[in-house]
Amino acid sequence: MYNFDFVKPSTVEEAVAALQDDEAQPLSGGQTLIPSMKQRLNAPGTLVSLLGIEALKGISVSDGVMTIGGTTTHATVAAQADAYPALAYLAGQIGDPAVRNRGTIGGSLANNDPAACYPAAALASGATIVTNTREIAADDFFQGMFTTDLEEGEIITAVKFPIPEAANYQKFEQPASRFALTAVFVAKYADGVRVAITGASEEGVFRWAEAEDALSNSFSAEALSALAVPANDMITDLHGTAEYRAHLCKVLTGRAVSAIS
Known part of the structure; x- marks a missing residue:
């Protein structure tokens, strides 16, 4: 580690003011930022x-x-x-007790790790990310791996989740990290179904539009039988190939629908 300044404001206004320093970075749970600092991949002058x-x-x-x-x-x-059991379940599957007691929802969404759990819940729920200056629809917020619509110095103050009629989260986790090798969040609303997938794509979290259309017409695992997720943009690494992750997308979506049904 190296020397840096540390400030702990008590209001959003004070935090925003402190973040005007070009070398300042916000610290929420610190589950990604602190390890990256230890490895000297990140070197903020002020936390x-x-x-x-x-x-x-x-x-x-x-x-x-x-x-x-x-x-x-x-x-x-x-x-x-x-009031949102699927979301509570998702949160309980993140990392281990130490991570769950330090990590925060705002930090997770702002970081937008391609294998994180919360982005799938936010996108499938049609959530709204509230910052100190505006409100951002989840469909506009996530813009690719580790990339969001947040601007410099902007802070996530809250997340608004419309509660669905029913929802389910299916996570095929990577045992060592407990991140999602692939995971699917299915949320059923009166006006249709939303399906979000994390851990699979090189672009990060995404909605599976074809599955949403099929399930909105007929909410059953059988409605997915003729569908397939293309493997083109899926991640390939030592834990699984692109084709394997593409296959998991369909399998886990079917499991989520069956669990709801």
Whole structure:
């Protein structure tokens, strides 16, 4: 590690002001940032901790929408998101207890790791990412591997999840890291079905539009029988080939639909 300044503001306004420094970076759970600093892949001059801002913590439900503060931990979501069971289940499958008690939903979404769990939930739920300056639809927020629509100095303050009629998350995890080798989140709403896949594509989280159309017409695993996810843009690594991940997309979607049905 190396020398850096550390500040812990108590309000969003103070945090935004501190982040005006070109060498400053926000720190939420730190589950990616701190390891990257230890490996000297990242060298911020100042860390601006968001964990002292109470307004960014907590879960509430109103008019069919669950709002989760940006620095709410995975463990808290797992324990308290009762109104959205599939989301609570997803949070409980992230990493191990140490990661779940430090990692935050805002940090995960801002990092947009291609194998992270929360991006699939946000995209499948049609969530809205709330920042200190605006609201961003999940469909516009995720823009590729480790890339989002966030601007410099912009902070995720909350995430709004419309609660579906039913939902399910199926995760085929990589045992060592507990990231998703491939995972699928299926959410069924009155106006249709949304399917988001993480861990499979080189472009990061994505919606499987063909499956959404088929399931919106007939919500059954059989509706997927004639479909296939192209392997062209899938990840190939020592854990699995592109073809294997493409196959998992269909299998896990079918399992999620069967679990809901």
